[in-house]
Amino acid sequence: MLTFEEKLSIIESFPELERKDVSLGRVNFHYTNSSYDQKNVVYHLHPNGNGFVYAGKMTGYQTNDKGMVNIRDFTEKALRSTIRKSILSLTPKETEAENEPEEEVWINDNTVTLTLLKEEDMWNVYADDILDGTFTTYKEATHYLDEEGFSRI
Structure with a gap:
């Protein structure tokens, strides 16, 4: 030992x-x-x-x-x-970061849309011009959107 x-x-x-x-x-x-x-x-x-x-x-x-x-x-x-x-x-896996988009639009069953946007080193979720949430990784942001009932357009 x-x-x-x-x-x-x-x-x-x-x-x-x-x-x-x-x-x-x-x-x-x-x-x-x-x-x-x-x-x-x-x-x-x-x-x-x-x-x-x-x-x-x-x-x-x-x-x-x-x-x-x-x-x-x-x-x-x-x-x-x-x-x-x-x-x-x-x-962090380089391939994960390479496959991440800079911007995505997500929608729920009520046709509410949110925009997921990479800004500097953070991922921000916007409802129109209003900031809805900030996340340190793309994975965290998409997990949040999934949990809230949204899916990618």
Whole structure:
């Protein structure tokens, strides 16, 4: 089993992760460029060697209800691999962004139309000239419109 210091050294070798010290000597590592609400890649790395890595968007891992896999008995190779996969699972996919339109019109059963418009790094939903909602991703915006009973024209 790797020691706390060995695990810390491995985790700190990933420059895209940002260290956050938490209570009881535990350490979290955030991936601030995550395209999801999930930012924790390493969660509660404890001085006793216990800790978790986010694997909620990956297959082949037994995770808890928060999508975390316990790394207590991981080898160096397993830890590096799991962290790399976790970061990749949270990284925006270029193909998703390439397929996103700049503007769409959505309609509901009552023939009410809304316009989904990409403005800078945000997605805005308009009812005529009135802003109805702002979202950080295209996926979030389309999910909202679907839930509200709208479909693409």
